[in-house]
Amino acid sequence: MNVLVVGAGSMGQWFARTVRDHAEVSVAFADTDAEAATAAAEAVGGRAVSTATEERFDAVCVAVPMPVAEAAIESYADRATALLDVTGVMTEPLAAMREHAPDSQRASLHPLFAPDNAPGNVAVVTDADGQVVETLLGALAAAGNRTFETTAQEHDAAMETVQAAAHAAVLAYGLAAADVSERFHTPVSGALADLVEQVRGGDARVYADIQATFDGADRVADAAARIADADRAEFTDLYDSL
Template identity: 55%
Template structure:
């Protein structure tokens, strides 16, 4: 299986090392393509070349995936897939520009350095090529989470957009405290803040630009800040009900 990977960042490099086949990388930064190829034993391809491949994988930022599909779809002989992280727009573009090809959207729910892990998968137009590709990913220890594009993108509003907004808000609002004052909850938030802020800013910006979720976090924070004691207790019980499956009045535990 010959695979063209368009995008030689961390996720494209991961895909090149995880897929069974001969891989080539094309990127606007040819040096990045060469580095990815060296990392996984692949080759470098021209971004605007005419060579075709069994599979074309778009591993570009989610804000650019539809344009990349339009530009590269005719290079796919059998299948076209993406690992951009947004599914509905990507699959709509694949259907429009590669109507006869096998089509799948994959979202590894982990950073490449933490592979293997769970991969959300939509088999939009399944076939033997994408089946073999996905089976190879499973063989490498990844778990495939079959879903729909709508279910995935709606989930990402909470899993990514709202979660990142909450952690980044804490990272911006928190002030340093003397050693010894840490609580378990603070330490966990501090760990998350360090993890998130150790990533790539553009990736987090693209997530916020693509998925709703941050506004809900801002609204909840404003509601908490404005609440009086009774209001805050009510909000606390509402939050507890969301996570514990029903009304959660814990006042008796503290009395």
């Protein structure tokens, strides 16, 4: 099976390496940064192709930033039997797949972890099933990932909590916290400080895309304001409502 990964970043490399290692798959990379595509191909064991390639593949996996996912899907929709994405949002990419690849196998996948933390949970919406999609999902499962079926609406609603709100809460603590000696940290503050460092180790552009795509941060801000303004009785009510 020949698979083209559009996007040579860490998630595209994770997908390519995983399916190559657990199925009979050869991989190619296309990226607007040709050097990045070449580097990814060398790192994973594959080849780089031009973004303008007319070659057909068994599968195309779109692994680009969320703001350009729909454009990438439109560009590569006619290049494969199966079209997938690992962009992290599902509603709009799946709609683009249905519009531009109505006769293809289609699936949206969201690995709920950074590649360095693989394997883990992978949310899946199989929009149009077939052998290619089943083989690729099987390869992910064979690597130890726990794939589970959901809907685009359920997934995107969940991301408001587990990504947009969670990241906002951690970043807000990091911005609000004073620089104190580690000797003073409690189990709660120490855990939060560790989460701040985990978020800081990522890519600001990815976190910005998440905040731009999903609601959730506003609810964190509202909750923090309610806590800050609460008297003792109101605070107790808020605490007890958890």
